[in-house]
Amino acid sequence: MRIFDIIIANWRRWLAVTLAVVSAIALSSCNPTQFKSQAAQVPQLVASTLGDPKTFNYALNQASPNVFAFIYEGLIGENGVTGAIEPALAESWQISEDKLRIVFTLREGLKWSDGEPLTADDVVFTYNDIYLNEKIPTDVRDVLKIGESRALPKVQKLDTRRVEFTIPEPFAPFLRTTGLVIMPAHSLRESVKTLDSEGKPKFISMWGVDTDPDKIIVNGPYRMASYQTNERVVFERNPYYWRKDAVGNPMPYIERFIWQIVENTDTALLQFRSGGLDMLGVSPLTFSLLKREEKRGDFTIYDGGPSSGTSFIAFNLNKGRKKDGTPLVNPIKSRWFNTVEFRQAVAYAIDRQTLIDNIFRGIGKTQNSPISVQSPYYLSPQEGLKVYDYNPENAKQLLLGAGFKYNDRGQLLDANGNRVRFTLLSSSGSRTAEAVGAQIKQDLSKIGIQVDLSLIDFGTLGEKLGNSFDWECYFGGFTGGVEPNDGANVWAPDGGLHVFNQKPQPNQSPIIGREVADWEAQIGRLYIEGAKELDEAKRQAIYAETQRLSQEYLPFIYLVNPLSLAAVRNNIQGVKYSGLGGLLWNIQELKIEQK
Known part of the structure; x- marks a missing residue:
């Protein structure tokens, strides 16, 4: 996602869950000009992100953005x-x-x-x-x-x-x-060889965020010089990085890269406008303001085309219980969430075009597919993909047909008379996330559903989604890419990011009674078939069917595909911004023009 401003700089391109729906390229209240005074002659780039890194161990990572795009490479x-x-x-x-x-x-x-x-x-x-x-x-x-x-x-x-x-x-x-x-x-x-008292490799506890950055051995353009919780990660040029330019100069050209850690995007905007930040993810809320200031602020707003990621709300469909017998989801609410007509009604009840017009300032389109629009496997609505254009009356009819009913105050009740009410979780720190959540709450109230919007910090949200599974509905997104199989860990029923019906991982407490729906298993099988099919036309047909199933059964209710916009100081040269790769995918090629 982009405003949802995810730095999709990970050119290794495997899908990582984005729990912070606005992981913006932003700046914290710490003034980055202090670095310039401390190292006046050292070329450096200052950008930032919402939230601290979750790990320095690539194999254990589930969050994006992360540090790995800057410090590692693959074959x-x-x-x-x-x-x-x-x-x-x-x-x-x-x-x-x-x-x-x-x-x-x-x-x-x-x-x-x-x-x-x-x-x-x-x-x-x-x-x-x-x-x-x-x-x-x-x-x-x-x-x-x-x-x-x-x-x-x-x-x-x-x-x-x-x-x-x-x-x-x-x-x-x-x-x-x-x-x-x-x-x-x-x-x-x-x-890897050494086992702990529980028989687990010591590797699992290696290279956490409490590790001295000097101990993290890397092969990418940068290595970590320091990390201060809630403040910043400082990267310095890796002197042994292999890349050289056409005339033999070592790369990257920029010696130091500073990644500020912020708590909200308002501070980011202020810092960018005051000149303390080199780049900023531009949201629809800030586009008009920044566009007027391009010349005075000596920066350029780049249009990277449609975002390659997704934004959605998802319900917790897991019917399982903890080992003490406690259900992961209240059984009454679980029955609602696992009723496909309920999810379809919610999809029809969300006014996505108003989201685009009011919150995204017209800079985006409705989103309907889990596969990126840049991918050759993307199925468009024009090609037959089901869509859920705003239709609250249709939503009500679906609910009534599924056994729900309304009381004399227009409140939705289930067949047993329980008021339909659930909590929608989202990451705090973003006005856009708050606005989207507020509109969803308002839209669903029109079909009698009460939504309790809860904005919580990035770490707490990640813990609920990936470990305790203690959630009802959440607003988030995934990064995207060209190859659908990069999302296999989202769609395989036993995948590590099968978040809507998560199976516990080997180091987590077991879940009793988890069930996998037929459509859910079918999508998983189709992903297997798509990966082994070498005929491109047949592959496209297979992934088209996965998108049809996804839109029919709605494990994710997709929302908006915004344009990818970023503001960059004019003294930063070599920018190749795109919705697919993001802003810093070619960080090793960037240069700073000395004024």
């Missing part, structure tokens, strides 16, 4: 404008005729940020010991699972610079899955 990368696959740590690769084998050749002389050599051993370790290790609870494994058997690729070293990946059956996204970041064997191998 391949993805162009943030075109979506094309490009060489990264691997200078080349060869795919066998039967599409079951890829041999990668690493660049010569690769090094980690501590100067140690980066070799094929690191690649094999990353995949075999971390991503494919069943003892490590990583969402990455969901993306690598192949076919009905859910088999995993085999990875072996051929020599110091060559690594072979093999799979048992055709897997269309095979090449793109090798863009996962490579992690350092010399720093992490011992933690």
Whole structure:
């Protein structure tokens, strides 16, 4: 999402849940000009985000934005404008005729940020010991699972610079899955081998946000220099980064990158307008103001086209119970949420065009699909995708047909006379999120539903969604990309981000009595079929069916697809902003023109 201003700088492009619906490129009340006085001659870029990092361990990450796009690379990368696959740590690769084998050749002389050599051993370790290790609870494994058997690729070293990946059956996204970041064997191998008192690898507790940044060994354009909770992450140029420009100059060009941590977007706007911030995600609420100030403020507003992410509300459909017998969701409300007509009625009752006109200032379109509009697999309404244009009367008829009823005050009751009322959670710190939530509350009141809007901090929301599962409805979004299979961990019933009916992960408490609906299982099967189908026309047909099912059964009720807009100081050169890649996907190419 963009206003919803997510920095989709992760060119590795696997879908990560966005719990902060406005993870804006913003700035906190700490004045970044202090850094300029402390290091006057050091070229530096100042941007920021809502919320602290959740982990420095890539394999365990579930949140976006995150630090990994700046500090790590994989064998391949993805162009943030075109979506094309490009060489990264691997200078080349060869795919066998039967599409079951890829041999990668690493660049010569690769090094980690501590100067140690980066070799094929690191690649094999990353995949075999971390991503494919069943003892490590990583969402990455969901993306690598192949076919009905859910088999995993085999990875072996051929020599110091060559690594072979093999799979048992055709897997269309095979090449793109090798863009996962490579992690350092010399720093992490011992933690994978060593088990704690519960028999879990020590790796699971490695590289949390309390780790000294100097201990985090990386291979990307930057390494972390410092992290101060609720304040900032400071990145410095990785002296061993492999990229050089056409004339041999080391990259990235900008020596220091400062990521401020903010609590709200109002402060961000003030700081940008006062000149303390180099870039800002532009929301529809601030577009007109900033557009008038472009010349005076010496900045340019870039239009990156439609956002590649999604925004939605989702209901907790999990029918399970905690091990003490307590239901995750009140059984009365669970029956409402698991009634498809109820979800469809809610979809019809939300006036998305008014959301666009009033809150998004006309800068966006209604959203109907989980697949990014930039993807060749996107199914448009013109091609037959079901839509839920505002129709409160239709919503009421669906509810009455499903056994709900109205009292003499127009309040919606279920068949047993219970008042229909639920809590909608959203991340705090954004006027846009508050406004969207307020309108949804107002819209649903028109069909007799009472919504209690609860704005909570990023960390608490993440805990509820990903650990305690203690929630009824939430407003959030996912990042997007070209390859649908990058969302396999969202749509597979046992996926780590199957948030609307979450299965507990290996390190979490069990859930008793969880059920998987037929349509839910069917979407999961279709994602498996789509991944193994090599014929592009057939793949498109398969993913079209997943979108039809998603819109029929509405595990996510999609809202708005805004334009991606960002304001950048004119002395920042090399910007290639897009809705697909975001603002900082090519951070290694950015330059600061000295005035």
